[in-house]
Amino acid sequence: MSTEPWTIETICEALGNPAVSKRFLAEINKAPAHQLLTVFAKWERIAKDTVAAVERGREIAAAEARGEDPTVGWPDITDRVRAAAQRNTSRNVA
Numbered sequence: 001m002s003t004e005p006w007t008i009e010t011i012c013e014a015l016g017n018p019a020v021s022k023r024f025l026a027e028i029n030k031a032p033a034h035q036l037l038t039v040f041a042k043w044e045r046i047a048k049d050t051v052a053a054v055e056r057g058r059e060i061a062a063a064e065a066r067g068e069d070p071t072v073g074w075p076d077i078t079d080r081v082r083a084a085a086q087r088n089t090s091r092n093v094a
Contacts, residue, residue, distance in 0.1 A: 006044045014047035016054070 004010070008028060012021040024043045031039040063070040 006040075006047065008040075011040075011043050011047045014051050015043075016050060 008025070011024060015021045015024060024046075027039050028036070028043065060070040
């Protein structure tokens with residue numbers, strides 16, 4: 001997305017999924033006047049995050065196509081994830 005201000009149309013386009021766009025339009029159309037900016041800001045953030053995720057995915061795909069490992073430099077959090085899963089499993093058993 002360029003530096004142009006976000007609009008209802010650009011948010012719909014950025015969401016990239018007709019069902020999600022329909023949900024956005026339903027929320028924005030049903031929002032009371034005093035909540036319009038809040039609803040718009042929420043969906044603007046979602047649209048920005050979606051655009052960023054798509055761009056990151058394209059960068060990863062391009063790196064893989066060049067034979068590079070796109071995960072180089074990513075932190076290894078395997079041990080933290082395993083510990084959290086173990087804690088969650090322990091809580092659910094008790």
